[in-house]
Amino acid sequence: MFIPDISGRPGPKFQALADALAEAIESNELKANSKLPPQRILSYRLGVTVSTITRAYQELERRGLTEPKVGSGTYVKDREAEQQSFYNPITTRSGIDLAVCRPLLLSQQHHLSTALQELSLEPVAQKAVLDYYSADGLQGHNQILQQWLSKKMRSEIDNRRLLWTYGGQHSLTTIVQALTRPSDTILVEGLTYAEFIRTCQHSERKLVPVRMDDQGIDPDDLELHCKRHKPRLLYLTPAIQNPTGIQLNDSRRLKVIEICRRYKIMIIEDDVLYCPPENRITPIVAIAPDITFYVGSFSKYFAGGLRVGYIVMPLHLKNTMEKALRASCMNISPLMTDLVCRWLRNGAMEAVDNEIAMELKARHRLFNQYFHQPNPATVPGFNCWLKLPEPLTGYSFSKQLSDKGVVVREAEMFTVGRYPAPAAIRISLTGPSSRNELKTGLEIIKNEIQRSS
Structure with missing residues (x-):
């Protein structure tokens, strides 16, 4: 059981106790989700009143460091998990996302x-x-x-x-x-x-x-x-x-x-x-x-x-x-x-530019291990345009991949008016956060093409 030392601290005792516990939380001496000592036991060990402990715990709660749980006691907040929850997107896409086209977060x-x-x-x-x-x-x-x-x-x-x-x-x-x-x-x-x-x-x-x-x-x-x-x-x-x-x-x-x-x-x-x-x-x-x-x-x-x-x-x-x-x-x-x-x-923009280019080369090498459709007019950017064999269409194949947990963009999404849609899908190499996730997605696509053609 963690018992803080409040001797020599200035100010009211409840404030001194709150400060001591806050320092222990910030230094990770008191870890996230750990339980603070019961108020009566801490009151006895420190030689202060229970009301002093109560005020100290209330002060910690006000600072956002702890949270009381009815019938269980007071616990150190898991602020990192709380922050991650706060910044979670409202709408998320499950599975391996090979549809979103974005820069990878590097430096x-x-x-x-x-x-x-x-x-x-x-x-x-x-x-x-x-x-x-x-x-x-x-x-x-x-x-x-x-x-x-x-x-x-x-x-x-x-x-x-x-x-x-x-x-x-x-x-x-x-x-x-x-x-x-x-x-x-x-x-x-x-x-x-x-x-x-x-x-x-x-x-x-x-x-x-x-x-x-x-x-x-x-x-x-x-x-x-x-x-x-x-x-x-x-x-x-x-x-x-x-x-x-x-x-x-x-x-x-x-x-x-x-x-x-x-x-x-x-x-x-x-x-x-x-x-x-x-x-x-x-x-x-x-x-x-x-x-x-x-x-x-x-x-x-x-x-x-x-x-x-x-x-x-x-x-x-x-x-x-x-x-x-x-x-x-x-x-x-x-x-x-x-x-x-x-x-x-x-120079930060240029540094990130070079980092993206290096990672993109590695991801294109990975793509070429599974699919190789040479066209000298194409540029190795975030996306790869994959033409499909008969009888596949972009729309039907994207639905098939979705059932397997892989999301891509079908050619039909990009067609204007009655322009004929080719049998193709667009694959974003930068959708997955890791190369392993990208590799898994590419393997699924290749297997589904072989199974369907």
Whole structure:
């Protein structure tokens, strides 16, 4: 039985006892879920009244260190378990999740802790990030983003063309709301990002799919639809196509730009998905800045919970975009953008980028042990596009895998309108937190394919 020493402690005895027990709990001398001594026994051993012990135990409970259990006594709280319970998501997906596409958490927690400690020592910064601003944001934040993007794109970026957003999805919604009206036509790749499809459906924009092949979007079919539908926008993911992973080559990108210029169509270049450093190419916005909206996000390059993105926009549409941003959220939280800028400035973003790239290579090696579908146009990003043998379809096979405890994305989720859905599934290599879990999921998929074909 633990009996604390309260001799020599100043103040009321109940306070001295509470402090002594609190120190024992914090130092783990009194472990989580351990029972405190019965009040009468402790009263006798310390030579104090029972009411003193009662007040001390009440003080510990007030501090959140203990909890009374009726008929049993007072116990040290398991604060770690309590905290884990507090931060559990309301909705969880059971089984092996090969559907969610997210950066793996590697050293990000350390960088978050460091950045918050730095911020706690900077009163000027604290006051700034807690204030209220226009859509323009803070000057220093824009300068850091401008310098980082200019280096990344190997092209000087005017910081007046930058707009902070709450991630890629918010960027896309803002652009669609700013530049189109209900019933306007937007051209998209036949297989495209599912949430963009939902955005356009919800806002009553008309999506027209453009044919794709193993090299990406087909320029001839793009021109055909430009003539036929008079679209306002073209949405595409040229650096790493979602869901197929195809990268649009230089020849096709130049053809796409030429067609869009000729038919006066603005381009939304979605570059949100993580692309390994060795596969990064000059974005379309660096070639055609006057007709391109470039959408980037740190949610896929640093941490999924970091809902911070940005738009690089044509300068002549700055006022239009700022009005649309104010209509959706007034302004972006300067606290979140400040954290991002600290990581851009101190090298944390680059360090995490390299860590993700290394882990991703290991996971692709694991994937290739089970499936090997070479296509020189694809990029080894977070996702792998797996074509299925007959008679399987993406929809039926995803249901089959779900029954086995494995969750994937079927091709049908990415199809636009009546565009024919290929027999395929999208597998996210970064959904599982461990390689062993990924390996188990891949084994199940391979076994189910062999059993069904």
